[in-house]
Amino acid sequence: MPSPENGASIRIENLRFVYDQSGFELAIDELELGSGSRLAVTGPSGCGKTTFLRLVAGIHVPAKGTVRVGHQELSRMNEAARRRFRISTVGFVFQDFELIDYLNAHENILFPYYINSALVLDANVRRRASELANRMGIADKLRRSVTRLSQGERQRVAICRALIAKPCILLCDEPTGNLDPENKSLIIDMLFENAAETGATVVCVTHDHELLPRFEQIMDFPSLRTTE
Amino acid sequence: MRSLFLAWRYMAAHRGKTAILVACIALTAYLPLTVHLLLQEFEQDWTQRASATPLVAGAKGSRFDLTLHALYFQTQPPETILMGDVENLRSQRLGTVIPLNARYSTQNIPVVGTTLAYFDFRNLSVREGESLALLGDCVVGYIASRELGLTPGDGILTDPENVFDVAGTQPLRLRVAGILDESGTADDNAVFVDIKTAWVIAGIGHGHADMKTEASDDVVLNRENNRIVANAALENHIEITPENVTSFHFHGEREEMPVTAAIVVPPDDKSAVLLRGRYQSRDSPLQLLVPGDVVDEMLRLLLRARAVLDANVILVAGSTILFLILVIALSLKLRGSELEIMFHLGCARLTAARLVTLELAAVLITGLLLALALGAATVQLAPLLLKALTQT
Numbered sequence: 001m002p003s004p005e006n007g008a009s010i011r012i013e014n015l016r017f018v019y020d021q022s023g024f025e026l027a028i029d030e031l032e033l034g035s036g037s038r039l040a041v042t043g044p045s046g047c048g049k050t051t052f053l054r055l056v057a058g059i060h061v062p063a064k065g066t067v068r069v070g071h072q073e074l075s076r077m078n079e080a081a082r083r084r085f086r087i088s089t090v091g092f093v094f095q096d097f098e099l100i101d102y103l104n105a106h107e108n109i110l111f112p113y114y115i116n117s118a119l120v121l122d123a124n125v126r127r128r129a130s131e132l133a134n135r136m137g138i139a140d141k142l143r144r145s146v147t148r149l150s151q152g153e154r155q156r157v158a159i160c161r162a163l164i165a166k167p168c169i170l171l172c173d174e175p176t177g178n179l180d181p182e183n184k185s186l187i188i189d190m191l192f193e194n195a196a197e198t199g200a201t202v203v204c205v206t207h208d209h210e211l212l213p214r215f216e217q218i219m220d221f222p223s224l225r226t227t228e
Numbered sequence: 229m230r231s232l233f234l235a236w237r238y239m240a241a242h243r244g245k246t247a248i249l250v251a252c253i254a255l256t257a258y259l260p261l262t263v264h265l266l267l268q269e270f271e272q273d274w275t276q277r278a279s280a281t282p283l284v285a286g287a288k289g290s291r292f293d294l295t296l297h298a299l300y301f302q303t304q305p306p307e308t309i310l311m312g313d314v315e316n317l318r319s320q321r322l323g324t325v326i327p328l329n330a331r332y333s334t335q336n337i338p339v340v341g342t343t344l345a346y347f348d349f350r351n352l353s354v355r356e357g358e359s360l361a362l363l364g365d366c367v368v369g370y371i372a373s374r375e376l377g378l379t380p381g382d383g384i385l386t387d388p389e390n391v392f393d394v395a396g397t398q399p400l401r402l403r404v405a406g407i408l409d410e411s412g413t414a415d416d417n418a419v420f421v422d423i424k425t426a427w428v429i430a431g432i433g434h435g436h437a438d439m440k441t442e443a444s445d446d447v448v449l450n451r452e453n454n455r456i457v458a459n460a461a462l463e464n465h466i467e468i469t470p471e472n473v474t475s476f477h478f479h480g481e482r483e484e485m486p487v488t489a490a491i492v493v494p495p496d497d498k499s500a501v502l503l504r505g506r507y508q509s510r511d512s513p514l515q516l517l518v519p520g521d522v523v524d525e526m527l528r529l530l531l532r533a534r535a536v537l538d539a540n541v542i543l544v545a546g547s548t549i550l551f552l553i554l555v556i557a558l559s560l561k562l563r564g565s566e567l568e569i570m571f572h573l574g575c576a577r578l579t580a581a582r583l584v585t586l587e588l589a590a591v592l593i594t595g596l597l598l599a600l601a602l603g604a605a606t607v608q609l610a611p612l613l614l615k616a617l618t619q620t
Contacts, residue, residue: 059572080576087574098569102241103234114230115575121230 008070008089008168008201009035010056015065017055026051028065033217035070035168038192038202040212043221049205052221053171056203057090058082069169087116091162091200093191095174097154099146099161105153106142109133109160119165132160136190152183156190163194170195172204176211188214231579235586246591249555253595254602256548260541261603267534269610271527274299277413278523280350282500283492285309285317285325285507288515295522298489300414301330301338312483313514314490322503323494324349327487329426330418333387334402337372339419341426349493350415356380357406363428363476364468366402366421370410375417378404383467384419386429400429401467424478427485428468433478492516556588 012031018024026048033039041049054060055067058074059082067074069089074082099108107114109129113121133139136156138149146154155175162170175191176184188211195202204215212218239246277299286294287307296302308331317325326349329341344360346352347367357380360367368378378384385399402421410416427433468476478485494500500518507516560567567580 057572083574083576085574086572090574092572094569098565100566100569102238107237112573114234115570115573115579117230118574 009033009068010169010201010203011066011068012055013066013068015055015062015067017051017060017062019051024048024051026055028052031219033201033203036196036199036201037217038195038215039204039217039219040215041203041205041219041221042207042209042212047221049221050173053173053203053205056169057092057171058085083116084118087112087118088165089168091165091167091170093155093158093162093170093172093175095177097146097151097158097178099154099157101145101147104143104145105133105138105149105157106130108146108157109142109164111161112165125164129160129164132163132194133157135194136160151178152180152187155179155183155187159187159191159194163198163200166198167200169201169203172202172206174205174207176206176208184208184211231583231586234583235590238583238587239590245555245559249552249591250595250598252548252551253592254598256545257596257599258602259544260538261599262606263534263537263541265603265607266610267530269607271530273413274523274527275520278519281491281519282494283323283503284489284517284519285313285492285514286489286517288513291515291517291522292526294489294515295517295519297330298328298491299519301328301340301418308486308488309490309514310483311485311487314487315483317490317492317503317514320503320506322499323492326491326493327423328489328491329423329430329486330488331486332389332426332429334384334419335376335387337369337376337417337419339366339386339402339421339426339429341421341423341429343423346420346491349491350411350413352411352415353409354406355409357404359406360420360422361405362403362468362470363422363425363473364400364403365405365425366419367406367408368404369408369416369418369420371416372419373404373407378407380404380406385466398431398466400425403468423485423487425468427478428476430486432480432485433476556584560584 010031010033012028014030015026015028017026024046041052043049051060055062055074056069058067058077061075061082065075069085072085072089074085077085100111103111106129109132110121110125113119113125119125130139130142133142133156136159138153138156138160141149141153146157149157155178159175162172170191172191176187179187192202192214202215204211206212278295281299284295284298286298287309289307293302308329311327314325314327324345326343326345327341328346330338332339340346347359354367355370357367366384368376372378376384382404383401384404385401388399402419402425408415408420421429424433492503494503504516504518506512507514563584570580571577
């Protein structure tokens with residue numbers, strides 16, 4: 001596994017991925033992203049941005065080509081290994097937050113530890129959860145049900161959840177899509193600040209062109225997609 | 229452990245849905261369980277009581293009515309036989325014959341007229357007070373004494389046979405001589421009197437002022453030698469006391485006195501067979517039954533009814549299972565995105581399935597435990613339910 005302190009580089013070569021039913025095909029000849037860097041992925045809806053994130057996360061496996069994160073080649077891993085890779089290496093932030101509504105904020109932050117025994121939940125992890133929440137300004141809301149939090153607060157909980165296992169890469173799917181302008185800027189700052197602390201590589205799908213200057217690399221997707 | 233924690237948190241957050249599922253399972257399991265336990269208790273009680281009673285004699289007619297009357301003192305007795313029939317049975321010298329007259333009641337508890345032999349036969353002992361000694365005495369079964377709040381020395385009035393029959397039997401005040409030990413049988417819920425007291429309750433025997441010396445001329449219609457005819461104004465004693473007990477007398481011969489049933493206890497099987505053989509003819513005024521056989525026949529009928537009940541239970545269980553499948557399917561559909569997110573974050577699909585299975589198992593186990601708890605409570609209450617069933 002890549003060292004969290006160093007983040008992880010991402011290298012994609014000759015990638016071809018096809019959705020059998022829709023005929024949608026994604027092709028990336030070559031992409032290299034340095035460890036700890038920030039990549040923004042833009043493009044219209046349906047162009048394959050989320051599919052790209054899923055390929056990097058090992059949720060999807062390409063029909064051809066390779067996806068390498070750090071020293072690990074995902075296309076050679078079986079499903080169990082890719083799951084272990086995800087839980088220990090990847091942090092996810094979703095547009096709709098995707099929090100678990102029957103857990104409180106604190107339990108949501110610790111959620112990755114509840115669902116995979118590869119992560120060990122101990123006092124240090126709990127302390128880290130509290131520290132992250134404190135940094136995100138939601139320390140006083142940890143015992144509250146996530147259904148009773150504002151949109152901004154919920155996304156902060158989601159970012160804490162993504163960061164709790166000190167991932168090497170952070171995959172964000174329109175993390176500010178449901179936020180007002182004030183919260184949008186605040187959340188992206190917090191995301192970068194905390195990712196920088198662990199050196200995590202950030203890949204962020206966004207439609208928001210105002211945010212693009214904050215990224216080191218920008219990838220426009222229409223040029224990568226082909227449709228039969 | 230973590231899956232258990234998540235399952236618990238999900239159920240706690242959706243406690244309404246969880247409670248409905250638990251209630252469905254508990255009720256579905258409880259109903260057949262209760263019926264099974266009750267019937268088991270019922271069968272056990274009937275079988276024990278019946279097998280402890282070798283033979284029952286009574287008027288010809290429904291064998292079920294006669295058996296239930298002799299064993300449980302049902303409030304609707306069959307036709308009566310005569311004390312002379314009982315004496316005839318005794319004269320066969322093929323067993324002890326215990327007459328019963330259980331036609332009357334006190335506060336809806338059967339009053340059973342019998343002899344002291346009944347107490348020996350049923351192994352009934354007096355826990356407070358003393359046994360029957362005088363006319364008008366009664367000993368009260370354990371549960372009946374608790375229900376009526378009776379202690380030795382108290383008095384209780386018998387119920388009129390028919391409240392609309394003003395000329396019918398008068399209530400008689402019985403003196404509580406003693407309270408019986410708990411036996412766990414129908415004897416606990418009965419009041420026992422001497423059979424002669426039962427005949428007094430029936431109005432066949434009574435006591436009143438001595439018309440030769442005490443009765444006023446107003447009540448005497450006619451005096452002719454030793455024969456004195458009184459009118460309705462002559463008051464009968466409604467309580468038998470040491471002072472008036474000598475005034476009690478019976479109109480008619482002892483052989484003509486009514487008996488509702490008799491328990492016959494032959495010393496051995498051969499005597500029982502001989503006795504039954506002698507009373508099998510059409511001309512016999514009595515029928516002699518083996519309660520065990522009659523109860524077995526009744527239980528066979530009950531088993532047929534239970535088969536219908538079991539079929540109903542299977543249908544109810546089937547519909548509940550379908551309901552549960554529907555609820556689980558809808559729940560999984562609603563939780564689709566949650567399970568998908570779990571998978572994206574690195575959770576094995578098997579773990580997600582285990583989580584859902586754990587929730588279902590917790591609901592099932594809770595429902596079954598609840599059903600068992602309710603079933604256990606029902607077993608505790610079974611004697612009372614049994615009593616209610618046998619008293620109707």
